[in-house]
Amino acid sequence: MSLGTHDTPRLTTILQGDQRKLKLSFLILFSYPGTPGIYYGDEIGLEGHEDPDNCRAFPWDESEWNDELRRYICKLIELRRKHAELRRGDVLSLSCDSARVVAMARQGQDATTVLVFNPTDASMEVRISVAELGWNESQFVEELLSNKKHVVSGGRVGLHLPPYEGILLRNRSGNL
Numbered sequence: 001m002s003l004g005t006h007d008t009p010r011l012t013t014i015l016q017g018d019q020r021k022l023k024l025s026f027l028i029l030f031s032y033p034g035t036p037g038i039y040y041g042d043e044i045g046l047e048g049h050e051d052p053d054n055c056r057a058f059p060w061d062e063s064e065w066n067d068e069l070r071r072y073i074c075k076l077i078e079l080r081r082k083h084a085e086l087r088r089g090d091v092l093s094l095s096c097d098s099a100r101v102v103a104m105a106r107q108g109q110d111a112t113t114v115l116v117f118n119p120t121d122a123s124m125e126v127r128i129s130v131a132e133l134g135w136n137e138s139q140f141v142e143e144l145l146s147n148k149k150h151v152v153s154g155g156r157v158g159l160h161l162p163p164y165e166g167i168l169l170r171n172r173s174g175n176l
Contacts, residue, residue, distance in 0.1 A: 096126050
């Protein structure tokens with residue numbers, strides 16, 4: 001699965017360079033089932049409109065790269081390698097108190113990661129149901145990208161999601 005190809009305008013161009021949307025797109029790509037693919041240059045924010053502009057040469061001068069985006073994608077690659085459920089886990093849809101937020105789990109043999117995506121232009125305060133995952137009351141869970149901790153309360157985890165942001169949560173008893 002890939003977000004870009006030689007047949008379409010570049011992702012950075014489509015999303016008008018919006019870093020939040022770019023990061024959320026790659027987070028979804030690296031969290032969903034299937035093998036993520038990156039069209040050359042998308043990892044550094046290479047722009048390009050319709051063909052042939054979308055097939056321009058790769059800029060080897062690192063000063064032209066979006067290094068923040070590249071580092072973020074490297075972190076996603078590291079997390080996917082480290083946590084088997086992000087590669088091979090079953091998908092379970094989770095209940096959320098907002099229909100505008102996507103919440104699901106990738107369940108592996110030894111651990112579960114919860115994926116929460118806010119694809120809107122509004123901040124959201126949401127509560128995600130995690131009781132069906134076997135996460136215990138008062139248990140701490142950790143955001144994989146920020147290491148921020150949350151507590152399970154009433155079978156749910158409360159989260160603040162800025163616009164176009166996603167969160168990966170994993171219980172601390174797993175392989176952090």
